[in-house]
Amino acid sequence: MAGAHGIWAVIPAAGSGKRFGGEVPKQYLEIAGRPLIAHALDALLAHPAVEGAVVAIAANDERWPGWTSRCGKLLLRCTGGAERADSVLAALRALPAAVAGDDLVLVHDAARPNLRQDDIARLIAAASQHPDGALLAAPVRDTLKRADAHACVLATAPRDGLWRALTPQAFRRAALTSALERARVDGVVVTDEAMAMERMGAKPMLVEGREDNLKVTTPADLALATYLLSL
Numbered sequence: 001m002a003g004a005h006g007i008w009a010v011i012p013a014a015g016s017g018k019r020f021g022g023e024v025p026k027q028y029l030e031i032a033g034r035p036l037i038a039h040a041l042d043a044l045l046a047h048p049a050v051e052g053a054v055v056a057i058a059a060n061d062e063r064w065p066g067w068t069s070r071c072g073k074l075l076l077r078c079t080g081g082a083e084r085a086d087s088v089l090a091a092l093r094a095l096p097a098a099v100a101g102d103d104l105v106l107v108h109d110a111a112r113p114n115l116r117q118d119d120i121a122r123l124i125a126a127a128s129q130h131p132d133g134a135l136l137a138a139p140v141r142d143t144l145k146r147a148d149a150h151a152c153v154l155a156t157a158p159r160d161g162l163w164r165a166l167t168p169q170a171f172r173r174a175a176l177t178s179a180l181e182r183a184r185v186d187g188v189v190v191t192d193e194a195m196a197m198e199r200m201g202a203k204p205m206l207v208e209g210r211e212d213n214l215k216v217t218t219p220a221d222l223a224l225a226t227y228l229l230s231l
């Protein structure tokens with residue numbers, strides 16, 4: 001079970017949004033009156049078990065609004081790194097000393113603004129019971145094609161057992177910190193927390209999450225997220 005200190009959130013928000021394009025990094029684009037990062041943060045901090053959050057921002061970020069609390073909870077800030085995993089590791093290291101090694105940390109992309117409370121609750125319940133942690137994920141529903149460099153189909157890949165990893169991903173602070181440190185030492189870029197844990201032999205639990213918890217990667221995603229938040 002998570003310890004008595006509660007659960008903390010970690011928000012990697014140090015990306016530059018290359019695939020999105022534009023001058024403003026996507027985490028600062030507004031939908032429904034708030035920037036994406038505020039939607040992501042407020043969803044997590046609204047959960048009663050989440051005690052506070054650490055946000056990792058880019059070293060040259062001049063748009064950070066300087067929040068020190070939201071939803072009545074403590075909000076800390078640190079400087080992120082070159083890769084998402086570097087930013088997550090920096091945020092883990094910036095957690096208050098009172099956060100115990102076996103306390104749960106929920107890592108959630110600043111670019112996922114449509115996180116619902118029922119998903120957070122089911123993720124926390126699963127991760128609290130499962131020693132290897134848990135992540136939201138969605139089963140792959142489309143037929144998968146493997147292609148060559150010219151986008152010509154080589155084969156149809158079986159989709160059985162394939163899931164798309166979402167966030168939040170929930171792991172114990174010390175185990176996740178060690179796993180990310182190990183990946184860095186090994187020179188492996190892990191694209192999510194679960195991948196770092198898998199490299200250590202862990203088998204994180206997949207918790208089926210809502211399909212509409214999308215990551216804003218391109219301008220079309222922003223339009224879809226805007227629509228979803230209006231429902």
Ligand SMILES: Nc1ccn([C@@H]2O[C@H](COP(=O)(O)OP(=O)(O)OP(=O)(O)O)[C@@H](O)[C@H]2O)c(=O)n1
Pocket residue numbers: 011012013014015016017018019020027056080081082083084085087088109110111112215216217
């Ligand atoms: N060095 C990095 C890279 C990414 N992120 C964060 O990780 C999340 C998911 O990453 P992604 O969607 O890939 O964001 P970007 O890296 O900004 O996008 P791109 O890859 O298109 O540049 C985002 O909240 C992003 O800000 C981060 O904290 N530090």
Ligand SMILES: C[C@](O)(CO)[C@H](O)COP(=O)(O)O
Pocket residue numbers: 084109164165166167191192193215
């Ligand atoms: C963590 C993540 O959002 C899970 O889908 C994803 O891996 C981020 O990947 P990206 O390569 O930074 O877009």
